[in-house]
Amino acid sequence: MFRGIRLVPPDTKIPFMTVHKVCFAISTVITVGTILLLIFKGLNLGIDFRGGILLEVRLPQAADLSQMRSTLGGLGLGEVGLQTFGADNEVLIRLEKQEGGEQAQQVAVAKIREALGGDVTYERVEVVGPQVSAELFRDGLIAMAVALFGIMVYVWFRFEWQFGVAAMIADLHDVVATIGLFALLGLDFDLTSVAALLTIAGYSVNDTVVVFDRHRENLRKYKTMPLDQLFDLSINQTLSRTAVTSVTALLALTALYVFGGEVLRGFSIALIFGIVFGTYSSIFIATPPLLYMKLRRGTSAEEKALAETP
Amino acid sequence: MTHFPAWKIALILAVAALGALAALPNLFSRQTAEALPGWIPHRQISLGLDLQGGSHLLLDVDTGALIRERLESMVEAVRAELRTARIRYEQLGIAGSAVQVTIPEPAERARVEEILRRVDPGSEVETYEDGRITVALTEQAISERETAAVEQSLEIIRRRIDETGVREPTIQRQGRTRILVQLPGIDDPERVKRLIGKTAKMTFHLVDDGDLSQALAGRPPPGTMLLPLVEDQVAGQQPQQLLVNRRVLVSGENLISAEPTFQENEAVVSFRFDSVGARRFGEATTQNVGRLLAIVLDNQVISAPRIREPIIGGSGVISGTFTVADARDLALLLRAGALPAPLTVIEERTVGAGLGADSIEGGKLAGIVGVILVAAFMVLAYGFFGLLAIVAVVVNVILLLGALSLLQATLTLPGIAGIVLTAGMAVDANVLIYEHVREEVRQGRSALSSLDAGFSRAMTTILDSNLTTLIAGIVLYVLGSGPVRGFAVTLSIGILTTMFTAVMLTRLMVFTWYRRTRPQVLPI
Numbered sequence: 001m002f003r004g005i006r007l008v009p010p011d012t013k014i015p016f017m018t019v020h021k022v023c024f025a026i027s028t029v030i031t032v033g034t035i036l037l038l039i040f041k042g043l044n045l046g047i048d049f050r051g052g053i054l055l056e057v058r059l060p061q062a063a064d065l066s067q068m069r070s071t072l073g074g075l076g077l078g079e080v081g082l083q084t085f086g087a088d089n090e091v092l093i094r095l096e097k098q099e100g101g102e103q104a105q106q107v108a109v110a111k112i113r114e115a116l117g118g119d120v121t122y123e124r125v126e127v128v129g130p131q132v133s134a135e136l137f138r139d140g141l142i143a144m145a146v147a148l149f150g151i152m153v154y155v156w157f158r159f160e161w162q163f164g165v166a167a168m169i170a171d172l173h174d175v176v177a178t179i180g181l182f183a184l185l186g187l188d189f190d191l192t193s194v195a196a197l198l199t200i201a202g203y204s205v206n207d208t209v210v211v212f213d214r215h216r217e218n219l220r221k222y223k224t225m226p227l228d229q230l231f232d233l234s235i236n237q238t239l240s241r242t243a244v245t246s247v248t249a250l251l252a253l254t255a256l257y258v259f260g261g262e263v264l265r266g267f268s269i270a271l272i273f274g275i276v277f278g279t280y281s282s283i284f285i286a287t288p289p290l291l292y293m294k295l296r297r298g299t300s301a302e303e304k305a306l307a308e309t310p
Numbered sequence: 311m312t313h314f315p316a317w318k319i320a321l322i323l324a325v326a327a328l329g330a331l332a333a334l335p336n337l338f339s340r341q342t343a344e345a346l347p348g349w350i351p352h353r354q355i356s357l358g359l360d361l362q363g364g365s366h367l368l369l370d371v372d373t374g375a376l377i378r379e380r381l382e383s384m385v386e387a388v389r390a391e392l393r394t395a396r397i398r399y400e401q402l403g404i405a406g407s408a409v410q411v412t413i414p415e416p417a418e419r420a421r422v423e424e425i426l427r428r429v430d431p432g433s434e435v436e437t438y439e440d441g442r443i444t445v446a447l448t449e450q451a452i453s454e455r456e457t458a459a460v461e462q463s464l465e466i467i468r469r470r471i472d473e474t475g476v477r478e479p480t481i482q483r484q485g486r487t488r489i490l491v492q493l494p495g496i497d498d499p500e501r502v503k504r505l506i507g508k509t510a511k512m513t514f515h516l517v518d519d520g521d522l523s524q525a526l527a528g529r530p531p532p533g534t535m536l537l538p539l540v541e542d543q544v545a546g547q548q549p550q551q552l553l554v555n556r557r558v559l560v561s562g563e564n565l566i567s568a569e570p571t572f573q574e575n576e577a578v579v580s581f582r583f584d585s586v587g588a589r590r591f592g593e594a595t596t597q598n599v600g601r602l603l604a605i606v607l608d609n610q611v612i613s614a615p616r617i618r619e620p621i622i623g624g625s626g627v628i629s630g631t632f633t634v635a636d637a638r639d640l641a642l643l644l645r646a647g648a649l650p651a652p653l654t655v656i657e658e659r660t661v662g663a664g665l666g667a668d669s670i671e672g673g674k675l676a677g678i679v680g681v682i683l684v685a686a687f688m689v690l691a692y693g694f695f696g697l698l699a700i701v702a703v704v705v706n707v708i709l710l711l712g713a714l715s716l717l718q719a720t721l722t723l724p725g726i727a728g729i730v731l732t733a734g735m736a737v738d739a740n741v742l743i744y745e746h747v748r749e750e751v752r753q754g755r756s757a758l759s760s761l762d763a764g765f766s767r768a769m770t771t772i773l774d775s776n777l778t779t780l781i782a783g784i785v786l787y788v789l790g791s792g793p794v795r796g797f798a799v800t801l802s803i804g805i806l807t808t809m810f811t812a813v814m815l816t817r818l819m820v821f822t823w824y825r826r827t828r829p830q831v832l833p834i
Contacts, residue, residue: 122498209774209775240748251683252731
């Protein structure tokens with residue numbers, strides 16, 4: 001019977017710990033780069049967080065963008081962003097948040113509808129006023145903070161605190177790197193992006209926890225093995241699983257990216273990169289901090305824990 | 311241990327069958343699903359507005375206007391009371407969220423305080439050294455007023471929307487002063503927005519004979535006000551102003567019916583008052599034959615016809631420059647009643663039915679392709695055991711769909727993404743188990759003990775890794791809104807179904823296979 005191919009050969013002995021300083025350097029560059037990008041370029045906040053108007057319209061014939069630009073530009077509604085979307089008769093119209101409070105947004109939409117006339121189909125209309133966008137932004141930040149905190153507390157309870165801290169470093173690294181990617185590529189950062197980031201946070205910890213579980217097991221098994229060798233051993237032992245799981249998740253997300261339609265594209269990209277970062281961090285970033293935090297080995301508490309585990 | 315108690319097998323199969331049964335109605339059209347035999351669940355997954363098309367409107371009740379209005383009427387009440395009591399006062403007006411008046415004569419302040427206390431039971435009266443006395447609405451009074459206004463607005467919006475014939479609208483209060491309106495199947499909410507955007511407060515006033523030029527210069531005679539005539543606004547010019555008495559003869563509250571109709575080939579609205587309204591209207595028109603009667607809607611004069619004869623019957627006709635649609639909408643608004651405070655649309659999300667259907671198609675395709683890719687890869691990586699993982703994933707997705715149907719959770723586009731992602735990540739549990747089994751086999755254990763150890767060692771890890779994702783899912787559900795919440799729902803339910811299929815179903819399949827074949831070497 002077909003046993004499946006070994007994607008990762010058994011008994012790899014890759015010395016991951018020896019390169020950990022290089023990885024720290026790379027990740028520091030990514031993190032600092034993200035912070036600099038956020039300061040100097042900023043995130044391209046979508047309509048959810050910045051407020052504004054977005055219309056997706058279908059025209060009876062191929063769109064003449066320059067003519068539309070002059071028609072809509074003459075309405076005095078500020079900068080009008082136009083781009084074809086999918087087919088050449090489908091146009092995405094974006095307007096900045098209008099001055100003059102909540103009412104002004106609706107007035108602007110009415111003006112656009114009037115200017116475009118009757119033979120236009122409105123596939124999508126989104127209007128987010130200043131109040132709502134500010135609230136959504138706040139809620140998004142709270143959700144990120146609460147989720148990361150919840151995950152940290154969980155890892156803390158399940159492992160010793162050193163593991164909690166290390167998992168958190170890896171987790172933040174992945175979230176920050178993905179945010180950096182959003183800033184770098186200028187992708188729209190909106191509510192679904194926050195959902196993607198939270199999923200990445202969950203996935204990354206999940207990946208890390210599998211490795212940490214193995215660390216814990218090996219710490220009990222090999223009480224005298226030097227830490228760096230022991231960590232290398234665990235990472236190599238779990239490498240096949242890490243690789244297979246990442247590939248399956250990436251396959252599903254690639255399908256989503258290709259076939260899921262325009263709306264989910266940014267979401268799938270974020271998740272695809274998040275999973276790549278998450279895989280990298282659970283192999284290269286999550287474990288090395290443990291070298292620097294004095295892990296207790298072979299104490300009575302662990303003996304007891306060992307006795308309890310079947 | 312190959313022994314599975316019979317009840318456990320029955321339970322696992324029952325859950326899987328139940329999930330399949332619950333998911334079944336989604337294969338059919340809505341009509342067919344309704345007509346299914348009674349023992350099959352009929353509920354289909356309810357689609358979010360982003361998938362079925364429709365309009366989501368978040369409205370804010372302008373309670374500030376409400377409080378201002380209340381304060382203004384309190385000012386008038388205070389003025390009347392002080393005049394009746396013949397007390398000299400200065401600088402009566404609104405200061406912040408209070409009415410303020412200055413009483414120059416110290417001896418009278420206590421008496422004034424007494425009078426002011428009666429103006430509004432939900433207010434606090436305070437006297438200052440310099441003779442100022444303030445009447446402030448208490449927090450509680452304000453909040454009660456807000457609640458009453460929001461509740462009443464809900465009711466009136468419901469009536470207005472019901473009359474437009476929208477099917478199954480959702481209209482609910484959200485937060486303190488907000489109302490959420492969801493209109494499935496509506497891809498042009500302009501009419502609904504127009505209808506709910508109007509306060510529709512109608513009043514009848516006499517047109518004042520006073521000097522219009524004086525009033526236009528900013529000095530309207532006491533007891534009168536300037537209002538624009540609505541018809542001229544259409545032409546885009548400065549609207550003509552009309553000087554009308556502040557005193558309301560009759561108001562829209564007394565209407566019992568309003569219908570669009572035709573009079574001399576013109577669209578008009580006919581109305582009928584209740585008995586109180588009819589009596590007041592009768593008296594007013596009897597006393598003022600020959601004068602102009604202003605019909606005011608939301609501070610604009612719709613028309614100002616001359617009273618030719620007393621109107622005793624309590625019914626009449628509003629004419630203006632209406633189109634047929636205008637007349638129909640005005641009649642609808644008058645029937646449904648006036649909103650207690652103006653409403654503002656602060657968020658709108660409308661998706662056309664076509665785009666929604668495209669999204670569903672895209673999501674389905676992505677889901678199917680995703681499952682096929684994952685399946686192919688799993689077989690490549692684990693051979694026969696990969697096949698078992700595929701069965702687990704397919705059952706997993708079916709259970710997930712069944713759970714969504716039973717719970718009547720709303721499926722959104724990000725929710726579909728959650729299902730596809732679940733398919734991709736659920737196999738992780740199988741991967742964990744298989745990798746452990748492989749390790750055991752490498753260490754020279756027998757087939758059975760490798761399987762046994764593989765399952766039990768993978769268990770804690772599966773639990774850990776799924777719970778962390780569940781934490782993210784729950785946070786997203788609690789703090790997220792709209793479509794994102796749909797993602798949280800499918801992600802979280804997906805994790806629960808994954809635990810079931812990986813831990814129970816895969817185990818059952820593997821050990822059943824083992825019992826049947828008793829292999830010496832595992833094909834892994």
